[in-house]
Structure formats: C-alpha cells, structure tokens
Amino acid sequence: MVKNKNFKSISFWTAVAxxxxxxxxxxxxxxxxxxxxxxxxxxxSAFLLVGILAIILALEIGELGSIMPKLKGAAYSFAYxxxxxxxxxxTGILYYFSSATAVSTIALGFGSYLSSMLNIKxxxxxxxxxxxxxxxxxxxxxxxLKKAASLDKFLVIIKILVLMLIVGFALFITFRxxxxxxxxxxxxxxxAGIGAIFASSIIILxxxxxxxxxxxxxSEVEGGSRKAAKAILVSVIISxxxxxxxxxxxxxxxxPANYGISADPISLALKKALAPSWLFxxxxxxxxxxxxxxxxxxxxRSSRLLYQISSDKLLPRVARLFNKEKNIAVNGTIxxxxxxxxxxxxxxxxxxxxxxxxxxxxxxxMSSFALIHFRRLNKQGKFKMPLxxxxxxxxxxxxxLFMFGIxxxxxxxxxxxxxxxxxxxYFFREAEEKKPVKIKLFK
Numbered sequence: 001m002v003k004n005k006n007f008k009s010i011s012f013w014t015a016v017a018x019x020x021x022x023x024x025x026x027x028x029x030x031x032x033x034x035x036x037x038x039x040x041x042x043x044x045s046a047f048l049l050v051g052i053l054a055i056i057l058a059l060e061i062g063e064l065g066s067i068m069p070k071l072k073g074a075a076y077s078f079a080y081x082x083x084x085x086x087x088x089x090x091t092g093i094l095y096y097f098s099s100a101t102a103v104s105t106i107a108l109g110f111g112s113y114l115s116s117m118l119n120i121k122x123x124x125x126x127x128x129x130x131x132x133x134x135x136x137x138x139x140x141x142x143x144x145l146k147k148a149a150s151l152d153k154f155l156v157i158i159k160i161l162v163l164m165l166i167v168g169f170a171l172f173i174t175f176r177x178x179x180x181x182x183x184x185x186x187x188x189x190x191x192a193g194i195g196a197i198f199a200s201s202i203i204i205l206x207x208x209x210x211x212x213x214x215x216x217x218x219s220e221v222e223g224g225s226r227k228a229a230k231a232i233l234v235s236v237i238i239s240x241x242x243x244x245x246x247x248x249x250x251x252x253x254x255x256p257a258n259y260g261i262s263a264d265p266i267s268l269a270l271k272k273a274l275a276p277s278w279l280f281x282x283x284x285x286x287x288x289x290x291x292x293x294x295x296x297x298x299x300x301r302s303s304r305l306l307y308q309i310s311s312d313k314l315l316p317r318v319a320r321l322f323n324k325e326k327n328i329a330v331n332g333t334i335x336x337x338x339x340x341x342x343x344x345x346x347x348x349x350x351x352x353x354x355x356x357x358x359x360x361x362x363x364x365x366m367s368s369f370a371l372i373h374f375r376r377l378n379k380q381g382k383f384k385m386p387l388x389x390x391x392x393x394x395x396x397x398x399x400x401l402f403m404f405g406i407x408x409x410x411x412x413x414x415x416x417x418x419x420x421x422x423x424x425x426y427f428f429r430e431a432e433e434k435k436p437v438k439i440k441l442f443k
Contacts, residue, residue: 012231015221017153019214019235022297024159027207028246029287030109031353033265035200035207036247040188040256043247046197046204051240053402054208056395057364058236059385060371061211062229065218066381067374069225074212074301075363077308082370085314085429090421091366092309094414098359099302102209103295103340105352107133110291116264117284127344137296138337141303141328155293162286163246165279166266170249173273181252188256201405206353207243209360210297211236220327229383302340303332354407358414361399361406368395 010018036043064078071077076095080088111129115121174181190199214221214232221228246266250259253269266283307329310319321331346352371385372392385391406414 009222010220011222012227014153015214015228015231016235016238017156018297018300019211019232020156020160020238021153021293022210022301023208023235023239024156024163024210024242024290024294027204027209027294028163028243029266029290030112030264031203031207032243032247032250033259033268034261035203036188036250036256036265037259037261038188038190038203039196039200040191041185041251042188042191042193042196043200043204043256044244044251046200047207047243047247048240049197050201050204050208050402051236051243053205053395053398054211054236054240055233056391057367058211058232059229060367060392060395062232062383063381063385064367064371064374065214065232066225066229066383067379069218069228069381071218071308074305075367076305078370079363079366080312080314082373083366085312086425087366088312089309089314089425090418091363092305092314093421094359094417095363096302096305096309096359097339098356098363099298099305100336100339101343101346101352101356102206102360103134103298103302103336104130104343104346105206105356106291106294106298107131107340108344108352110288110295113264113284113287113291116267117281117288130344131341133292133295134299134337134340137292137299138333140296141299141333142330143326155289155296159286159290159293160242162282162289163242165286166270166283167245167249169270169273169275169279170252174252184251184253184255186255198401198405201402202354202357202407205361205402206357208236208239209357210294210301211239212301212363224382226382299333299336299340302336303329306332306335351407351410354410355413358403358406358410361403365396365399368392368399 032043035046039046061074061078065074068077068081071081074095076088076092079091107130108126110133111126114129115125118125188196188200190196211232214228214235218225218228221231250265250269254272258272259265259268264287266287267280270280270283306315306319307322309315310317310332319329319331319335322329343352343355346355372389375388403411
C-alpha cells in the first residue's frame with residue numbers, strides 16, 4: 001500500500017511545474033504580440049491587472065480545493081457542490097469545452113512554430129502538426145499522471161530558461177544602443193487607456209488560465225490541500241513576473257504596431273533586432289516546448305474534468321473509466337483528444353482562444369460565488385483565503401468587466417450555448433420524472 005501511495009503522490013514543486021506548464025504556453029509565445037499590438041505599452045499594466053485577478057482566483061480556488069480535495073472537476077465541482085446539478089451542469093459543460101478548446105489553441109501555436117521552423121506554409125502544416133501533438137501527448141497522459149507531471153516539470157524548466165534568455169538579449173541590445181527606446185513605448189491599436197487594457201484582457205486572461213489544473217488533482221499533492229493551494233499561488237506569482245519581464249523585453253526591441261496579429265511575435269522581435277541564428281533556433285525550440293508542455297497540462301485538466309462530470313451522473317457512463325493504478329481518466333483523455341482536434345477547425349488562433357475564454361470566465365465566476373456560499377455555511381478547509389469577502393467581490397466585478405472584452409460574435413454564440421444547455425438539462429431531467437418538478441420560489 002505504501003508503495004502505491006508513493007507512486008501516486010505529486011511533489012509540491014512538480015505541482016507548481018504542472019500549473020506553470022498550463023499557464024506558460026501560447027499565451028506568451030503566441031498571443032503576447034497581439035496583446036502588445038492592441039494595448040501598446042499598456043500591455044504591461046494589463047498583464048499586471050489580469051495577474052492580480054489571477055492571484056485572487058488562485059486564492060479562492062486554493063481554498064475551495066482544500067474544502068473538496070478529492071474532487072477532480074475543479075471549478076465544475078465547486079459549482080456542483082455549492083449550487084447543485086443545474087448550475088453544476090452548465091458550468092461543467094462550458095468549462096470542459098473551454099479546456100478542450102484551450103488544448104486546440106495551444107496545439108495550434110505549436111503547429112505554427114514548427115511550420116515556421118521547418119519553413120513550411122502555416123496553412124499547409126500547422127493543423128496536421130497540432131493533431132500529431134495532441135495524439136502523442138494523449139498517449140503520454142494515458143501512461144500515468146505522475147509520468148506526465150514529471151515530464152511537465154522538465155519542460156517548464158527549459159522554457160523558463162528560454163524566456164529569460166530572450167529578456168537578457170533585449171537588455172543587451174538596449175545597452176548596446178546606449179539609450180532607452182522610448183519610441184517603442186507608445187499606445188497600441190486601441191489606445192493606451194482602460195479601453196486598451198480591456199481590449200487585450202481576453203488574450204491575457206487566456207495566458208493565465210492554466211492555474212486551475214492543480215485543483216483537478218489536489219488529493220495527489222504531497223502535503224495535501226494546503227500545499228496544493230500554495231502551489232497554485234506560487235505558480236501564478238512566478239508567471240506574472242515572467243510575463244511582465246518578457247513583454248517589457250518585447251517592447252524594448254520593437255514598437256507595438258509592428259507586432260500585429262501574429263502567431264510568432266517573439267521571432268518577429270528577434271528578426272527586428274537582427275538576432276543571431278542560434279538564438280532563433282533556441283527560441284523556436286523553447287516555443288515548441290512551451291506549447292507542448294501547456295497542451296499536456298490542459299489535456300490532464302480536461303480529461304479529469306470530463307471524468308468528474310460523468311461520475312456525478314450528469315454525462316453518460318462512457319467517461320467514467322478511470323485507471324486507479326495510473327491515476328488517469330482513460331476515456332476522458334480519448335474523448336478530449338477528439339474534441340480538441342475537431343475544435344482546431346473553428347477558426348484562427350484568436351477566435352479559438354476567445355471561444356475558450358467565455359467558459360473559463362463563467363467557471364471563475366461560479367468559483368467566486370461558490371466560495372461565498374461555503375463561507376456562509378462555515379465550511380472550511382486547511383487553506384483559507386485572506387481579506388474575504390473583499391477579494392471575492394473584486395474578482396466578481398473584474399470578471400464581469402473582462403467579459404466585455406470578448407468579441408461580440410463569440411459572446412453571442414456563448415450566450416446561445418447557455419440557453420441550449422438549459423434546454424438540454426431540463427429535457428433530460430424531466431424525462432426522468434413522472435411529472436414535471438414544480439418548485440415554489442416565493443411564499
């Protein structure tokens with residue numbers, strides 16, 4: 001028994017690495033240029049502001065995870081346990097498709113970088129490369145959670161070193177010029193004020209969205225839920241520091257207007273700075289590792305989420321197959337791979353990321369309300385968020401504000417999806433009842 005327990009356990013720093021693996025991926029290597037293009041130098045403020053929201057959410061999710069350490073559904077489980085099957089079902093399905101779509105987004109970034117590295121047209125090879133990545137990483141996940149997490153820790157170390165190399169190169173270029181390039185620190189396409197910050201918020205939120213991964217395997221972290229909560233917080237703080245440094249470095253090298261909606265902004269910046277070929281090679285390798293690492297972490301999250309929803313009998317039993325020895329959701333992994341591959345054809349990387357973000361924002365919102373609910377019931381775990389309820393109120397307000405940054409067409413589709421989920425839920429619920437359930441809301 002002891003041996004089996006040790007096999008399952010995930011160390012604190014491995015948990016941090018898995019979370020960082022989910023956070024640091026396409027967000028910085030692929031979408032950072034778009035954020036700079038939209039917000040200009042305000043992208044620095046935007047990364048800090050969204051980072052603050054991510055810290056608050058990390059604290060909330062850390063506490064919720066410590067209250068329910070054995071559940072694998074993250075935000076879905078919090079909503080389900082707090083508010084029941086109706087909101088739980090909607091949160092779970094939206095969050096699941098957001099997680100599966102996030103796999104598509106990041107894998108597409110991988111395909112774009114690999115195509116660029118091999119001098120192959122993006123339109124020809126980016127999607128096939130993304131499909132290959134999802135297939136290979138799904139097989140790795142099926143080999144066992146601890147093996148997948150250990151691989152993620154190795155990949156995270158490499159990509160952080162690559163990002164620091166980029167920062168170092170930008171500082172070196174600036175030092176060699178002998179002056180600070182103020183001409184690069186200008187407003188972006190949408191200006192430089194609050195509007196510009198919110199315009200880039202969805203992209204930046206996507207960059208931070210991976211930290212919930214740990215809450216899907218809280219019970220497997222050594223030291224229990226308290227250590228898992230600290231791992232979430234540490235990973236978010238590290239990612240904020242890295243993101244701000246890299247964005248600052250990118251502004252040192254090139255002005256916002258030159259970035260545009262590009263899939264390889266760091267390569268564009270290095271080209272502008274006439275970087276040596278060896279640095280291009282290292283950055284391309286780093287981008288491939290970053291996107292592969294983040295894709296693996298998202299596959300872990302989406303597969304375990306699907307398993308948890310099915311375990312609560314809100315989805316068919318096909319997703320309930322769980323290998324306890326390897327600690328992985330078998331059919332959840334396979335289904336998530338298929339869904340992710342299909343979503344690769346939903347549009348360009350910005351549209352796919354926006355589709356993913358609505359469900360994630362909805363899940364964050366439900367998590368905040370769930371924490372308020374459990375605090376009112378005096379349910380406590382081993383970790384407790386400070387400054388309650390003020391931080392929760394700030395998080396809820398920021399989430400609603402950031403929702404306005406979602407493209408209107410994606411927001412419309414997302415609202416329609418909620419209405420369809422309500423119809424589907426009550427269709428299956430009433431099918432199980434001999435007569436409709438009638439509840440009196442008021443006396």
